[in-house]
Amino acid sequence: MSAWSAAGGRAMLVMHESLSHGLHGMTARLELHETSPDRVARLSLCGWLDAIAFGRLRLRFDDLARQGVRRLILDLEGLQHVDYRLVPSLTEALTGFEARSGTVVVCGLSAYLRDLFRLAGCEPKLKCWPTADGLIESPRELAS
DSSP, X not given: OEEEEEETTEEEEEEEEEEEOSTTOEEEEEXXXXXXXXXXXXXXXXXXXXXXXXXXXXXXXXXXXXXXXXXXXXXXXXXXXXXXXXXXXXXXXXXXXXXXXXXXXXXXXXXXHHXXXXXXXXXXXXXXXXXXXXXXXXXXXXXX
């Protein structure tokens, strides 16, 4: 389901999608914002990240890059579990997006998820922020 709206001359797309099904499924909410001078995407994940969800998530990163997104905010506040074997692949996908498209900030990591990234040796490769609130309106925060 998606909806377009114009607020202050800026187009915004909001889309909800299921990335995997079942007891431990995953959903994603994508918000696409037109800000000056960049296109910003906030992708909020909820549920469990397994191999099926990760494959679809990687495709979503590619789609966002093709759509001209220059700043990606990955909000993991609703993420309950990640298959630890996927952490390096997820980090690689994020750094790949950053290399070809723009800035990536990971927000809302719980202590549990932060430990998974740390144990996989991936935490230093990420720009982490406590919460996604205010990052769309404040591009300077993403650059730091």
